[in-house]
Amino acid sequence: MAGLHMQVDKRAVLDAALPAKSVLDFGGGKQASYAQYCQNLGCPEVTIIDCDPSQIDRSQFDVPAMSRNFEEDDLTGLHADLGLMFDVLLYQLGPLRTLRRCLACVDRVCVAQPVLVPGIAPPMHAIFLQTVKDQETQDRLRPTLEGRPSQLIFYFPQSYNYMCWLWGLGADLISAWIEREGFVIREQQTNPRCFGEAWEWWACYAERSSA
Numbered sequence: 001m002a003g004l005h006m007q008v009d010k011r012a013v014l015d016a017a018l019p020a021k022s023v024l025d026f027g028g029g030k031q032a033s034y035a036q037y038c039q040n041l042g043c044p045e046v047t048i049i050d051c052d053p054s055q056i057d058r059s060q061f062d063v064p065a066m067s068r069n070f071e072e073d074d075l076t077g078l079h080a081d082l083g084l085m086f087d088v089l090l091y092q093l094g095p096l097r098t099l100r101r102c103l104a105c106v107d108r109v110c111v112a113q114p115v116l117v118p119g120i121a122p123p124m125h126a127i128f129l130q131t132v133k134d135q136e137t138q139d140r141l142r143p144t145l146e147g148r149p150s151q152l153i154f155y156f157p158q159s160y161n162y163m164c165w166l167w168g169l170g171a172d173l174i175s176a177w178i179e180r181e182g183f184v185i186r187e188q189q190t191n192p193r194c195f196g197e198a199w200e201w202w203a204c205y206a207e208r209s210s211a
């Protein structure tokens, strides 16, 4: 299998975390199947938090959704046992701040997304992809799908939306951020070589150390 099909198995990461009393799926609006999976397994309170919940295919998914920008809006009152952050941090203007805001709402978390392969950037570094100007680095980092350059919008600040690949983050950096917020990482998975040689899928399950 190639391309998108090679992503880490987000359901396997969820299985490490479930059962949960309540779930907030941050950015679950494009692919509601993970929130639905939690609901189908008997989780009594599952809510999708997304700036565009109209994307949810209501012929397939019946999970409640709240229209909220979790990078900018007031999240007071939002709390759940478990948070999901699947493929969202790389699209945030301030990924650490967004991670911090979302983690403040939960006691446990599953994070999954494409990350830079170790060695592409120095340890504990992030690459702001839209500032990469030289062609050689662009070509090295440009995501590919099944060997072809992807259609994802890349390097165009004027087109900034969640489909832009803004951040090349390393798993070491995201892990450090999660731990800095008082969580302990219990499980990690990687699946090598997604979107070309520079990227791999990474996922983790973490618990608040006092939880």
Ligand SMILES: C[S@@+](CC[C@H](N)C(=O)[O-])C[C@H]1O[C@@H](n2cnc3c(N)ncnc32)[C@H](O)[C@@H]1O
Binding pocket: 026, 027, 028, 029, 030, 031, 032, 049, 050, 051, 052, 055, 068, 069, 070, 071, 072, 085, 086, 087, 088, 091, 092, 162
């Ligand atoms: C690439 S999709 C990921 C969908 C799903 N979580 C998955 O793993 O397949 C990103 C989703 O996050 C939402 N999103 C991105 N940034 C957001 C923000 N700051 N606030 C609310 N929703 C956001 C988008 O609307 C979109 O539904």
